[in-house]
Amino acid sequence: MIGHTLSVDEIKNKKKMINMADENTVFIGSKETMNYVQAVMMQFSSGSDEVVIKARGRAISKAVDVAEITRQRFIEEAEITDIITETEKLDNDEGGTTNVSSIEITLSK
Amino acid sequence: MIGHTLSVDEIKNKKKMINMADENTVFIGSKETMNYVQAVMMQFSSGSDEVVIKARGRAISKAVDVAEITRQRFIEEAEITDIITETEKLDNDEGGTTNVSSIEITLSK
Numbered sequence: 001m002i003g004h005t006l007s008v009d010e011i012k013n014k015k016k017m018i019n020m021a022d023e024n025t026v027f028i029g030s031k032e033t034m035n036y037v038q039a040v041m042m043q044f045s046s047g048s049d050e051v052v053i054k055a056r057g058r059a060i061s062k063a064v065d066v067a068e069i070t071r072q073r074f075i076e077e078a079e080i081t082d083i084i085t086e087t088e089k090l091d092n093d094e095g096g097t098t099n100v101s102s103i104e105i106t107l108s109k
Numbered sequence: 110m111i112g113h114t115l116s117v118d119e120i121k122n123k124k125k126m127i128n129m130a131d132e133n134t135v136f137i138g139s140k141e142t143m144n145y146v147q148a149v150m151m152q153f154s155s156g157s158d159e160v161v162i163k164a165r166g167r168a169i170s171k172a173v174d175v176a177e178i179t180r181q182r183f184i185e186e187a188e189i190t191d192i193i194t195e196t197e198k199l200d201n202d203e204g205g206t207t208n209v210s211s212i213e214i215t216l217s218k
Contacts, residue, residue, distance in 0.1 A: 061210070067194060083192040085189060086177070087177045087181050099177075099178075101174045
């Protein structure tokens with residue numbers, strides 16, 4: 001479709017999709033912890049040597065659980081090689097920004 | 110009071126107090142986030158160059174918030190110099206053990 005201009009929302013959605021599909025990355029949301037452990041294991045079994053587990057806000061605790069369960073129970077050769085925390089500024093409904101903490105845990109084998 | 114024998118509860122309380130007072134350590138519990146930010150800042154202002162923020166389970170997200178708020182908003186020269194995660198085995202009420210993730214974040218200035 002030549003000449004089609006993306007709306008701001010379409011661009012946001014595309015960026016979101018690209019982020020979610022980031023190779024070797026598992027983004028932690030509201031599903032059960034074991035779903036994400038499975039996703040991490042699938043990344044490893046599809047040939048990755050490194051999987052990055054990302055989470056924001058309350059999901060940070062779950063991200064640590066996912067990393068710990070994966071390496072303690074399933075992939076014993078996996079190690080946590082890096083943990084980074086950041087503060088992200090998200091737009092809120094009132095038109096301002098809200099600070100939210102985020103974490104990136106790198107598991108390598 | 111010579112010869113006073115401590116009861117089991119008194120000993121437990123003393124141990125708890127010693128743990129809580131662990132030099133340079135702030136243990137994250139169920140209080141408001143800003144209480145712990147204040148505790149970290151007090152450690153720094155009392156002369157520590159390094160403060161360790163510890164948390165278990167769901168409090169892990171709050172520990173990251175405490176570290177991020179402290180360094181972004183209050184003590185700009187502070188940096189996160191180490192983050193360790195572990196799996197701890199805690200005794201549960203049914204006489205077995207429960208695995209719980211824990212985190213230790215080291216803030217240095």
